Amino acid sequence: MKRDNTVKLAVTAVFMAILILQTFVPNIGYIRILPAIPAITTIPLTVAIYGSLLNPCYGTVFGLFWGLTRLVVAYTQPGDMVSLLLFRNPVISLVPSILAGLFPSLITKYFQQKNLPVKKWVYVLNGAVTSLTNTGLVITLASLFFMRNPQILLSNIGNFTAGMPLFIVLLVSLGMNGLVEAIFTAIVTPIVVVPLHYIMKRA
Numbered sequence: 001m002k003r004d005n006t007v008k009l010a011v012t013a014v015f016m017a018i019l020i021l022q023t024f025v026p027n028i029g030y031i032r033i034l035p036a037i038p039a040i041t042t043i044p045l046t047v048a049i050y051g052s053l054l055n056p057c058y059g060t061v062f063g064l065f066w067g068l069t070r071l072v073v074a075y076t077q078p079g080d081m082v083s084l085l086l087f088r089n090p091v092i093s094l095v096p097s098i099l100a101g102l103f104p105s106l107i108t109k110y111f112q113q114k115n116l117p118v119k120k121w122v123y124v125l126n127g128a129v130t131s132l133t134n135t136g137l138v139i140t141l142a143s144l145f146f147m148r149n150p151q152i153l154l155s156n157i158g159n160f161t162a163g164m165p166l167f168i169v170l171l172v173s174l175g176m177n178g179l180v181e182a183i184f185t186a187i188v189t190p191i192v193v194v195p196l197h198y199i200m201k202r203a
Contacts, residue, residue, distance in 0.1 A: 007200055008054055015050045016065060019043060023069045030079060040177045044100060045185045045192075048130035051104030052123050052193045053200060063101020067094035081156040086142050096137035100130045120190045127189030128182045135178030143167040 022029025022043050031040045047066055051059035071094070074087035087093045104126035111122045143166050146153050150166035157173050 008058065011050075011053060011200065012058065012062070015046060015062065019046055019062075019066060019069065022046060023073060024077075040180055042181075042184070044131040044134055044181055045127065045188055047097075047101050048104050048123075048127045048185050048189045049192050049196070051101055051130065052108050052126045052189060053196060054105060056102055056105040056109060059101040059103075059105030060098055061101070063098040064094065066101065067097030070094075070097060082153065085146075085153055085156065086138065089141075089145055092138060092141045092145065095141065096134045099137060100134040103129050103133055116194070120194065123190035123193045124186045126193075127185035127187070130189075131178060131182040131185040135174060135181065139167065139170045139174055139178075142170055 019029070022041075029041055029043045029046075031042065043066060047059075047063060050062050054062075070087050071090060074084055074093065078084035078087070107122060107126055107129065111119065114122065142153065146166060153166060154169060157169060
């Protein structure tokens with residue numbers, strides 16, 4: 001039991017270090033394509049892999065850690081006005097991140113007795129769910145928080161038809177990033193998780 005906890009803590013330390021690098025080293029965790037639109041992030045991949053390896057408690061804490069780094073970045077080095085406006089809100093920073101860390105752990109726990117071919121598809125699901133949870137909740141929460149004064153966000157996003165609902169604008173502008181992230185995370189997660197899970201079992 002003590003050895004198992006040591007392995008989990010070591011894995012957690014490594015993944016936290018990776019997440020810090022992704023957060024603060026340019027173009028590793030946040031890849032900026034258009035200046036006015038929040039960057040495509042590879043961090044959901046890290047969160048999906050970690051959540052697939054460890055239990056829901058660890059996954060939730062790791063998601064919280066991601067949310068806190070996101071909050072710090074919004075205050076210290078925001079890459080664009082939309083990210084600044086969105087992620088300085090603790091709810092928008094923390095809630096999607098926490099749930100993105102929790103869900104892959106819950107899915108893995110539910111399917112833990114399945115054989116390896118099934119688990120590979122579970123890890124694909126984990127990758128997609130992690131990314132889509134983050135994107136979907138950011139869009140939904142932003143729509144709610146800026147419902148009374150959507151122009152604050154709309155004026156910084158780009159050219160959209162006047163009067164278009166904020167939720168639709170966010171779905172179009174952030175949804176494309178989210179779709180790319182989800183496909184990338186779903187493909188890569190099982191490739192990384194399967195060997196790591198094997199190594200952890202032998203450690």
